[in-house]
Amino acid sequence: MTSSKLLRWGGLAALVGGVLFIVAVFLILTVDLSSYGEAVTTATFTLHATVLLLLGLVGLYVSQLERVGILGFVGFLVAFIGTAFALGLNWAEVFFAHTLAEVAPNCSTRVRREGSR
Numbered sequence: 001m002t003s004s005k006l007l008r009w010g011g012l013a014a015l016v017g018g019v020l021f022i023v024a025v026f027l028i029l030t031v032d033l034s035s036y037g038e039a040v041t042t043a044t045f046t047l048h049a050t051v052l053l054l055l056g057l058v059g060l061y062v063s064q065l066e067r068v069g070i071l072g073f074v075g076f077l078v079a080f081i082g083t084a085f086a087l088g089l090n091w092a093e094v095f096f097a098h099t100l101a102e103v104a105p106n107c108s109t110r111v112r113r114e115g116s117r
Contacts, residue, residue, distance in 0.1 A: 003063055010059010017052030020045050040094060047090040054083050 024045035031038045061068070061076040068076070 006059050007063040010056050010063065013052040013059065014056025017049040017056055020049035020052065024049060039097070043090060043093040043097070047087070047094050050083060050087040050090050054080065054087065057083065 024042055027038075027042045027045065031042065057076065057080055061072070064072065
């Protein structure tokens, strides 16, 4: 894949990921997340947005590879690892939250009540 194609695909991935993050935040603010289905829908938007942002980061870094030097590489690595950690959190929220709610149903309500004090 040529550098210009990678830049275009990376830019498109970052753009769509950013739009999905905006949609996810809008859903978090407007939708009642006490329902499992609505919470998973919001988390799924966030999961997809995070994956697309990771792809966008790679495209951006590869397109600027010759110019950024070691400091640019370190910045890319920190941003990539931080976004990958966020991806892990989103993955757990989408795929393991339902199991946790079945095994320990009072866990999520207790955290919400203690956090609202």
